[in-house]
């Protein structure tokens with residue numbers, strides 16, 4: 001077996017927020033050794049607590065046994081130093097949706113990782129992968145692996161390649177997502193928003209504009225899409241779930257790339273984010289959430 005086809009068993013996740021924690025959890029549940037990096041020990045502890053709560057939820061809903069929860073928890077380790085990622089075969093970066101922060105992470109990962117066929121993946125929602133690849137000396141190893149929230153529930157991963165991504169790297173990443181994590185993979189070209197957010201974000205922003213204009217209430221818009229189109233949740237509740245700060249950041253990146261007015265964040269969204277109302281994770285967005293459901 002050559003190195004590129006060797007099964008990935010050591011993964012690194014950068015960022016233990018909503019998405020990073022979810023990705024770390026599915027990797028640990030799939031039997032992989034997972035090292036999670038956060039900027040500080042406090043953030044790492046919060047990330048660990050978030051994953052353990054979700055594993056507990058898996059046990060209480062009958063999806064995991066106590067033993068599986070223990071084994072998954074045991075496979076998770078945390079660090080505040082990316083230098084500890086030297087032996088990782090695949091890294092998924094899931095830090096804040098900010099180009100400067102993400103490019104700094106990629107430059108550092110490229111320096112510390114020893115494996116010449118390591119996959120350097122980003123979970124970015126909207127930043128072109130080429131921008132991140134350009135921060136490294138090995139753009140052939142850089143790829144997008146975009147997961148969906150809640151990661152343990154939603155089966156999709158978008159696999160985003162650039163003109164520089166080596167086919168062996170994309171095959172390795174696809175096989176990990178499909179064969180190890182059990183996800184369904186779609187391939188997307190390297191364009192801001194990829195497939196899902198290019199369609200989803202204008203829809204979410206249109207829902208926000210409807211609330212802003214007083215045309216209908218958030219509750220009625222959501223009810224309409226759940227009952228009229230069989231969506232699992234309406235656009236305002238979904239925007240709260242994704243995080244209003246994240247929706248705003250994705251919209252801004254997409255607007256920067258396409259100058260399409262539909263992608264421009266509506267003033268109501270900007271104002272809510274400025275006021276710290278970022279949706280479910282902050283306890284308030286278009287709806288209010290108690291502390292237990294927000295975490």
Ligand code: 3HC
Nearest residue numbers: 054057061125147148149150152153154197232233238242
């Ligand atoms: N972790 C683990 N399991 C979870 C979970 C979580 N965070 N949240 C829900 N679940 C499980 C529950 O245990 C339950 O499992 P069961 O049916 O086997 O008992 C199942 O999911 C359904 O959960 P609930 O009964 O609590 O609630 P709902 O039926 O209302 O479903 C939902 C909740 C799964 C969030 C569903 O409403 C849904 O799928 N909503 C749409 C989410 C969506 O569109 N996500 C994509 C966002 S876009 C994105 O992430 C990309 C980014 O770039 C922006």
